[in-house]
């Protein structure tokens with residue numbers, strides 16, 4: 200039996216995640232319930248892993264001079280609620296009660312501005328690389344925890360490419376939706 204990390208949501212914080220506060224957030228609109236989970240991928244530089252640059256990027260602390268690609272994103276102020284590294288470690292940048300800046304212009308089931316009512320989860324990865332098994336395991340644990348805390352997200356998980364199809368391709372063709380959904384159903388069925 201694998202020993203899965205145990206996560207818990209307390210006051211909008213994911214216990215079990217490393218807290219790395221980002222300044223890139225604001226308030227959700229009043230009376231907005233969390234209704235959607237959005238899955239992304241990100242790597243900095245693209246398709247290179249490790250190095251801590253994603254963390255620095257979401258904290259507005261990335262040194263743009265370190266890589267030519269970084270200059271193409273210079274000054275961008277974005278964030279996510281959660282980032283799952285290749286190692287399976289989970290970082291939280293924005294409290295779930297607040298609005299992270301991950302989706303951009305987007306629409307889900309005819310509702311625009313997904314940032315208002317969603318939780319963003321970035322997987323360290325790219326459109327041309329398989330994700331790690333530990334990332335799927337961790338994602339399943341985290342999403343099952345979030346769906347308990349925020350029941351309206353129960354059947355509402357989308358890729359960034361689903362909510363912004365003309366602009367975005369992530370989480371990309373290597374993200375195994377079917378396997379992920381199967382693992383998630385199993386995990387929820389086995390919850391005590």
Ligand SMILES: [Zn+2]
Nearest residue numbers: 239240359369
């Ligand atoms: Zn994305």
